[in-house]
Amino acid sequence: MASECGMEGRTLLVTGASSGLGAHVARKAARRGAKVALLARRKEALARVVAEIVEEGGVALAVVGDVAREEDLVAAFDRIEAHFGSVNSVLVNAGMNWSGKALDLRVADFDAVFAVNVRGAFLTAREAARRMVAAGSAQDGRIVLVSSITAQTQGSGLVAYSASKAAVSHLGRLLANEWVRTGPNVNVISPGYFASELAGDWFETEAGQRQVAAMPRRRLMDEDALDAALLHLLSAESRCITGADIRIDDGQTL
Template sequence: MTKELEGTVALVTGASSGIGAATARKLAREGASVALIARRGDRLEKVVRSIVDEGGTARAVVADITTRAGADAAVEQVVAAFGRLDVLVNNAGAMLIGPFADAPEGEWERMVEVNVLGLLYMSKAALPHLIEAAGAEPRRTSDLVNISSSAGRVARPGTAVYNLTKFGVNGFTEALRQELQAARVRVSVIEPGNVDTELASHTREELRPGVEAQVAAIEKLQPEDIADAVAYIVTRKRRVAVNEVFVRAADQSW
């Protein structure tokens, strides 16, 4: 039985853990050759081995995508290795929670670097290859999927700069969707709610108890839940474009 992504190549950023790792595994199961990008090479290699052990094809690319040179080099390495690029999943993200007035400026800068600049650099580097793939077999379409957040829909105290970046991702995604529609590059955004990943652990130690208390009663989403949403988007027939998926934990009210 032919898999939906057989003969295609997918690239996932932030793929050393959490949503990125789960997405890479899921797309490999759908038949894609998968390139995994992150800064932690040892963690990447573990995910790659898990994919290969299941019979998939995967490659680790250690890169810092918050620079234009790093993103360009990463994409070129993937295309040189696999010959094409059909799917880009911009998953890499930083979430550093805390009141704006007290937050170190380095936290703002990190979120803007990863959530905005990294996504822009990767999108820019990948676009020529996605456009080329959209005109070719096996699918005659390609996909760019941005992982945003429920924080791109709902603003809350303590997440002001994170909200800024994720609201921006949502707006960028919609504008880019319209720009690339005629080229058959489908541009989509997924907005996960509370997911059980290490992202929240990056918050300053003194703020973590308060953050954890806010979500203590919520049965969190699992990374695989978001990976399923990515796979649903990119395995649709050419005539179908799923532009936006908002996935909250069932217990989450905001």
């Protein structure tokens, strides 16, 4: 396996890793020499991604769990540490969406989005930091939270999702500040729009096509656009970067 971006020797946990961006980053990190633990709720999908990584010569472990449940995260870290040793890089990627007008948004759906996107992000980052501090490796720790450009823009139909991502962005700054002396580096990536499972078939609809046509470059990004920044922030080389919120959107917010 090639060593790039300081991923060789890293043990990386990726949440929401059964598909989309999480699976993509897990594959890329494994190709660069990281041992990768993939956490998600969907057992069969998770197993397929892990099998693909192992078939390519990578080292990967599937861990089934719900990031909104603290007991699941504690059990996940216990299993990963027993299998790989201490985790020193974490991609907090698990997320969910609810699309529709605010007047139609049920409280249960609002709570479900915040449970995964915000509580899950907090619980994952906190458990990771606790383990890193206990292991005496916190200064080498890297935590990256996945937010969204919708945290800073106004649009209809994404009230719960956008509000939750605004919370994630600020959570990243708060944790970076609290842990700046004694804990891991914490940073945020705010991607623009790209085709993903979370977006579903929206960009294939007439309204979705109009949205793409209104973008300055009239195109969606692909997941590869995030690789350089994400892998760098998760690597040993990002030791002087903490508290950043990096927007990567192909000019969509210009």
